[in-house]
Amino acid sequence: MSRIGKLPVPLPPGVQVSISNNMVTVKGPLGELKQAVDSRIKIKVDGAQLLVQRQSDEKQDRSLHGLYRALLANMVKGVKEGFSVTQELVGVGYKANVNGQLLELTIGYSHSIVLALPPEIKAETTAERGKNPTITLRCIDKQLLGQVAAKIRSFRKPEPYKGKGIKFIDEEIKKKAGKAVAQK
Numbered sequence: 001m002s003r004i005g006k007l008p009v010p011l012p013p014g015v016q017v018s019i020s021n022n023m024v025t026v027k028g029p030l031g032e033l034k035q036a037v038d039s040r041i042k043i044k045v046d047g048a049q050l051l052v053q054r055q056s057d058e059k060q061d062r063s064l065h066g067l068y069r070a071l072l073a074n075m076v077k078g079v080k081e082g083f084s085v086t087q088e089l090v091g092v093g094y095k096a097n098v099n100g101q102l103l104e105l106t107i108g109y110s111h112s113i114v115l116a117l118p119p120e121i122k123a124e125t126t127a128e129r130g131k132n133p134t135i136t137l138r139c140i141d142k143q144l145l146g147q148v149a150a151k152i153r154s155f156r157k158p159e160p161y162k163g164k165g166i167k168f169i170d171e172e173i174k175k176k177a178g179k180a181v182a183q184k
Helices: 059-080 142-154
Strands: 016-020 023-028 031-036 041-046 049-054 083-090 095-099 102-106 113-116 122-126 134-139 165-168
Touching: 016 041, 023 059, 031 059, 041 059, 049 059, 059 142, 083 142, 095 122, 134 142, 142 165
Parallel strands: none
Antiparallel strands: 016 023, 023 031, 041 049, 083 134, 083 165, 095 102, 102 113, 122 134
């Protein structure tokens, strides 16, 4: 049995789950999320917890069991607390500005990059003197948040020699030695 899949998902107060035709809807204080579930996986609400069960021990069923339990747990946490990701812009002259749902990045190219953020994502930027600018993204949908954060990072990935680029705040860049250290 899947170690992740067999764990029940606790439902905190204020979170409601409804299931109809393989569609799970989770409502909470921060919003509402929906997820389609494969027909081989059964979801049921038992008191203050959500149970995920599979029909057989086939490999596909076992993998879907853990997947849907993790997705549903993320949905419950998202509508109750929400998720956030902080990214840091490392480099001289790197800037970020948010205008409504548009994120404008100045990251060393000849032009600024403007990214239209989905309406579910709230973004804010900070730029303190002597510190690198940061972008903080908040959302109730963990999948969407991760996808947008990865898209922002892809504009200028951190390079291994000076560490310049867009990185997650808790990410460590392994720096390489340059040509000056080469042996003769």
